[in-house]
Amino acid sequence: MRLTTKGRYAVTAMLDxxxxxxxxxTVLADIARxxxxxxxxxxxxxxxxxxxxxxxxxxxxxGGYRLARAPSAIFIGEVIEAVDEQLEATRCxxxxxxxxxxxxxxxxxxxxxxxxxxxxxxxVSLLDLxxxxxxxxxxxxxxxxxxSGGTRVPLPGRPGLMRIAAGA
Amino acid sequence: MRLTTKGRYAVTAMLDxxxxxxxxxTVLADIARxxxxxxxxxxxxxxxxxxxxxxxxxxxxxGGYRLARAPSAIFIGEVIEAVDEQLEATRCxxxxxxxxxxxxxxxxxxxxxxxxxxxxxxxVSLLDLxxxxxxxxxxxxxxxxxxSGGTRVPLPGRPGLMRIAAGA
DNA sequence: CAATACTTGACTGAAATACTCGGTTATTGT
DNA sequence: ACAATAACCGAGTATTTCAGTCAAGTATTG
Numbered sequence: 389m390r391l392t393t394k395g396r397y398a399v400t401a402m403l404d405x406x407x408x409x410x411x412x413x414t415v416l417a418d419i420a421r422x423x424x425x426x427x428x429x430x431x432x433x434x435x436x437x438x439x440x441x442x443x444x445x446x447x448x449x450x451g452g453y454r455l456a457r458a459p460s461a462i463f464i465g466e467v468i469e470a471v472d473e474q475l476e477a478t479r480c481x482x483x484x485x486x487x488x489x490x491x492x493x494x495x496x497x498x499x500x501x502x503x504x505x506x507x508x509x510x511x512v513s514l515l516d517l518x519x520x521x522x523x524x525x526x527x528x529x530x531x532x533x534x535x536s537g538g539t540r541v542p543l544p545g546r547p548g549l550m551r552i553a554a555g556a
Numbered sequence: 557m558r559l560t561t562k563g564r565y566a567v568t569a570m571l572d573x574x575x576x577x578x579x580x581x582t583v584l585a586d587i588a589r590x591x592x593x594x595x596x597x598x599x600x601x602x603x604x605x606x607x608x609x610x611x612x613x614x615x616x617x618x619g620g621y622r623l624a625r626a627p628s629a630i631f632i633g634e635v636i637e638a639v640d641e642q643l644e645a646t647r648c649x650x651x652x653x654x655x656x657x658x659x660x661x662x663x664x665x666x667x668x669x670x671x672x673x674x675x676x677x678x679x680v681s682l683l684d685l686x687x688x689x690x691x692x693x694x695x696x697x698x699x700x701x702x703x704s705g706g707t708r709v710p711l712p713g714r715p716g717l718m719r720i721a722a723g724a
Numbered sequence: 725c726a727a728t729a730c731t732t733g734a735c736t737g738a739a740a741t742a743c744t745c746g747g748t749t750a751t752t753g754t
Numbered sequence: 755a756c757a758a759t760a761a762c763c764g765a766g767t768a769t770t771t772c773a774g775t776c777a778a779g780t781a782t783t784g
Contacts, residue, residue, distance in 0.1 A: 415729070428774070431730075434730085435731070445729090449728045449784070464665065497632065501673065517662065561741085562741080585760080596743070602762095603762075606761095615749080616751025616759065616761080617753070619750090619752085
């Protein structure tokens with residue numbers, strides 16, 4: 389599993405979708421505006437989300453995207469794995485000893501860590517985030533218009549690979 | 557916390573150090589040979605390890621590096637954090653709402669994840685890895701000479717940032 | 725049929741990482 | 755002393771990868 393800002397954007401977008409769900413599909417342009425993500429980039433992100441049936445799309449005027457399942461049944465891990473495809477298969481085929489001596493052991497370590505992370509992210513649903521959010525900015529959610537292109541913050545963090553962010 | 561191949565090398569090297577500890581210090585050249593890491597790169601990696609007092613060094617002939625503490629008291633998290641310094645402090649100062657609406661919430665998610673990962677890596681000691689290893693290749697450890705420059709595998713995986721490696 | 729909106733894929737720029745190289749300083753053994 | 759050894763240091767380079775853009779294409783609806 390890889391963790392990139394692309395994955396973060398994907399989660400953010402899905403969250404946005406969950407929040408603004410209202411029968412009608414949501415157009416990407418709105419998400420782009422609200423979340424400060426470029427439309428083109430969003431398109432690129434939504435393609436794999438659709439392929440993995442996390443969202444469904446409706447074309448033509450009045451179209452847009454919808455969550456394909458209930459927010460409680462969509463897990464962050466799925467979203468990230470959909471977007472940050474792992475075309476990886478690290479050397480050292482299978483369970484054999486891939487390297488001298490030490491390396492393969494650490495390898496096992498990373499593997500375990502990976503499983504941990506995956507387990508964690510597969511345990512958090514969109515609904516969890518939405519609920520958590522409601523608690524946090526119940527006030528703010530009312531005070532700012534939901535749709536308008538007010539803020540338009542360019543980027544949440546600075547670009548580059550999302551570190552398993554000790555920073556904050 | 558960042559996870560790079562540099563960090564992986566650091567852990568591997570420390571593990572090597574733990575395994576070949578025998579009173580006398582170990583020279584980097586040996587580790588380089590055994591683990592297939594370039595000497596120069598190892599030097600670069602050991603500098604911060606030394607700064608953080610995870611290893612101690614002895615200069616001159618007969619010199620080399622030693623673990624500064626017992627393997628049971630050195631944790632992987634320390635090693636990685638020593639090497640992959642985080643000069644990070646992500647935007648969105650403090651606990652404020654750093655962004656529009658959605659982003660800061662996911663932010664909290666990443667934060668939690670980060671804490672998880674860190675907790676995990678700070679719970680694994682070098683000794684844990686060493687022991688685990690003994691179990692795994694008790695046979696192999698005898699069958700191949702410990703020192704000689706036999707294999708010389710260039711790289712464990714391919715370069716690039718270490719993904720939280722689903723691959724294997 | 726015309727506007728809307730998704731779809732696709734190639735392309736680019738910038739950043740970070742991975743790694744090298746040359747030289748210096750401290751010790752030790754002869 | 756001298757020479758060999760090994761840690762130490764800092765600058766420098768190259769590759770990779772990611773983030774983001776652009777342009778053209780296709781399906782739907784009104």
